[in-house]
Amino acid sequence: MDISPDTPLWQWEWMLLNRTILFTWLVMAILVLGSWCVTRRLTSGPHISRGQNLLEVLVLGLRDQIREVSQQEPGPYMPFIGTLFLFIVTSNMLSIVPGYRAPTSSISTTAALATCVFVAVPIYGIAHQGIGGYLKQYIRPSILMLPFNVVGEFSRTLALAVRLYGNIMSGSVIGAILLGFVPLFVPIFMDAFGLLTGMIQAYIFAVLAMVYIASATQVNHGPEHTEDDKSGVSNTPSTHTESS
Numbered sequence: 001m002d003i004s005p006d007t008p009l010w011q012w013e014w015m016l017l018n019r020t021i022l023f024t025w026l027v028m029a030i031l032v033l034g035s036w037c038v039t040r041r042l043t044s045g046p047h048i049s050r051g052q053n054l055l056e057v058l059v060l061g062l063r064d065q066i067r068e069v070s071q072q073e074p075g076p077y078m079p080f081i082g083t084l085f086l087f088i089v090t091s092n093m094l095s096i097v098p099g100y101r102a103p104t105s106s107i108s109t110t111a112a113l114a115t116c117v118f119v120a121v122p123i124y125g126i127a128h129q130g131i132g133g134y135l136k137q138y139i140r141p142s143i144l145m146l147p148f149n150v151v152g153e154f155s156r157t158l159a160l161a162v163r164l165y166g167n168i169m170s171g172s173v174i175g176a177i178l179l180g181f182v183p184l185f186v187p188i189f190m191d192a193f194g195l196l197t198g199m200i201q202a203y204i205f206a207v208l209a210m211v212y213i214a215s216a217t218q219v220n221h222g223p224e225h226t227e228d229d230k231s232g233v234s235n236t237p238s239t240h241t242e243s244s
Contacts, residue, residue, distance in 0.1 A: 009022060019101055020101075020103050020106040020108060020109055023091075023094075023100060023101060023102070023103050024091075024103045024109065026094075027087060027090050027091050027094065027103065028087075030090060030094075031086060031087065031090060037051065038051040038052060038054075038055050039055070059078075059082075062074070062078065062081065062082050062085065063078060065206075065207065065210075066078060066081055066210055069207060069210045069211060069214060070210055070213070070214035070217070071214070072214065072217065076124070076127075077124070077210060077213060080116075080120055080209075081206050081209060081210050081213075084113065084116070084117075084205060084206050084209055085202050085203070085205075085206040087113075088104055088113070088164070088198075088201065088202035088205055088206070089198065089199055089202035089203075091103050091104045091109075091198075092104060092168060092194075092195070092197075092198025092199065092201065092202060093195060093198055093199070095194055095195070095198065096194075096195065102168055102198070104164055104165070104168045104198075104201075105165065105168045105169040106165070107161065107162075107165045109165075110160070110161040110162070110164040110165040110168075111161040111165075113160070113161070113164070113205070114157045114158070114160035114161035114164075115157065117157065117160060117208075117209045117212060117213075118153070118154075118157040120209070120213060121153075121212050121213055121216045122134060122216065124213045124216060124217050125137070125213075125216030125217055127217075128216075128217040129216075129217065134216065137149070137216065138150065156208075156212065160205065160208060160209070163201075163204075163205075164201055164205055167197060167201050168197075168198065168201065
């Protein structure tokens with residue numbers, strides 16, 4: 001039984017095309033074409049298409065989740081987190097198509113997605129705090145934590161890749177095994193369960209990516225700022241008091 005979608009389909013000298021690359025291109029084409037079809041006739045009137053209605057529900061849901069996780073405005077993070085979620089969920093949902101193998105069942109795809117998160121974390125962190133403020137996070141609360149924080153960056157990237165790969169690949173393997181032993185009915189339920197699992201895994205991956213980015217973009221204030229924020233009282237006299 002072939003449990004990997006990395007089986008070569010075509011090769012010429014150093015160029016290699018396998019099922020993972022082919023199905024990744026397919027998912028990308030579906031997302032691009034679908035977004036173009038939905039957004040080419042957007043309207044703000046009372047009568048909107050079903051596609052626009054679905055798009056608005058999806059966008060608003062993603063924005064609410066980003067705001068809830070990060071406690072920040074979702075605008076800067078929406079393109080990256082939304083793209084991750086849509087790519088993963090589309091890849092997993094297409095598993096019901098005969099002959100299709102989800103690119104996320106390949107460790108190369110999940111490692112690439114995790115690497116994107118690994119690169120995005122310092123980019124967002126430096127953009128919000130500056131390079132000095134971001135690098136200071138690695139020596140908090142003590143400089144002795146530097147090696148542990150560095151190792152933690154790599155270990156959570158590895159965990160992201162392996163978690164998504166393991167869940168999607170294991171579902172495909174179990175479905176293939178049951179198809180050999182019980183060819184009727186049971187595989188149908190397994191496919192339905194796989195769709196649910198695929199959506200959950202896409203959600204978990206996107207939420208974890210947002211958690212990592214939010215931890216890098218939070219500006220740490222001193223103790224005096226923290227106490228003022230908690231009490232809601234500012235030490236700066238108001239303009240009205242000064243004038244009176």
